[in-house]
Amino acid sequence: MRMTALALLLLGSVFSATGKDAGWQWYNESHRTPEDDKSSSTQPQQASPDIMEKLATLQQATKRAMYEAILYPGVENFTRYFRLQNYWTQQAGLFSMSAKKAMLEHPELDYNLQHSHYNGTVRNQLAADFADQRRAIETLAQHYGVMFFYRGQDPIDGQLVQVIKNFRETYHLSVIPVSVDGIVNPLLPDTRMDGGQASRLGIRYFPALMLADPKSGTVKPVSYGFISQDDLAKQFLNVSTDFAPNF
Numbered sequence: 001m002r003m004t005a006l007a008l009l010l011l012g013s014v015f016s017a018t019g020k021d022a023g024w025q026w027y028n029e030s031h032r033t034p035e036d037d038k039s040s041s042t043q044p045q046q047a048s049p050d051i052m053e054k055l056a057t058l059q060q061a062t063k064r065a066m067y068e069a070i071l072y073p074g075v076e077n078f079t080r081y082f083r084l085q086n087y088w089t090q091q092a093g094l095f096s097m098s099a100k101k102a103m104l105e106h107p108e109l110d111y112n113l114q115h116s117h118y119n120g121t122v123r124n125q126l127a128a129d130f131a132d133q134r135r136a137i138e139t140l141a142q143h144y145g146v147m148f149f150y151r152g153q154d155p156i157d158g159q160l161v162q163v164i165k166n167f168r169e170t171y172h173l174s175v176i177p178v179s180v181d182g183i184v185n186p187l188l189p190d191t192r193m194d195g196g197q198a199s200r201l202g203i204r205y206f207p208a209l210m211l212a213d214p215k216s217g218t219v220k221p222v223s224y225g226f227i228s229q230d231d232l233a234k235q236f237l238n239v240s241t242d243f244a245p246n247f
Helices: 002-010 022-030 034-040 051-071 075-105 119-143 155-170 229-240
Strands: 145-150 175-179 208-212 219-224
Touching: 051 075, 119 229, 145 155, 155 175, 155 229, 219 229
Parallel strands: 145 175
Antiparallel strands: 145 208, 208 219
8 A cells, every 4th residue: 555655656757668659559559640640651750768858747737637627627628637647547557466476576675575564563663673772882891981960950851860760760770860950859869960061071062961982081971961762772783883784
């Protein structure tokens, strides 16, 4: 169904091998005049139009037929338009079937192999995603320290504090909370005071969750601002893969 819809939107931008010129020949036949038939025997045959020329001509013919059927309603005008519209529908169906066949001959192109779109596989897919996220968090924690810079008086920062608290409990992650305004949130009683670390590390936006490299003394951001626990886990995975696409 998605392939058919895509083909309809493209208005037949890809033609099947079996019906490649059928619509074009039908269009030409329906618009041929007696003079064309008379002169065709004396003039050399012209080369076939470019595929983009065919597409543009058929699209224009379909639009014109539709507008004529709307502005001048009648059986003949509607029939002319609907025949053109049926041509596009037929091409869309052929496109859809060729796509299904191509997926069998070239399974490496099938997105469903990596990310199934069937509802019945959602639970297993989510479990695999969660496992990848957990591995990413554990791997980063082995090489970096995790620091959370927040403002104790800011309500958004306070909301994120709850997320960070739950996050480190869920993943058994050691997170060093640092207050940049001298106010400690009760949910993070192990909070340290900022003694200029944020400024030295170039952290100017808060709240900020950072990965600190103990060897080089540098940091890389994981997130700025509020973020949910699920999205934070995904962000750890993104950072660990340097934001490699997973699609």
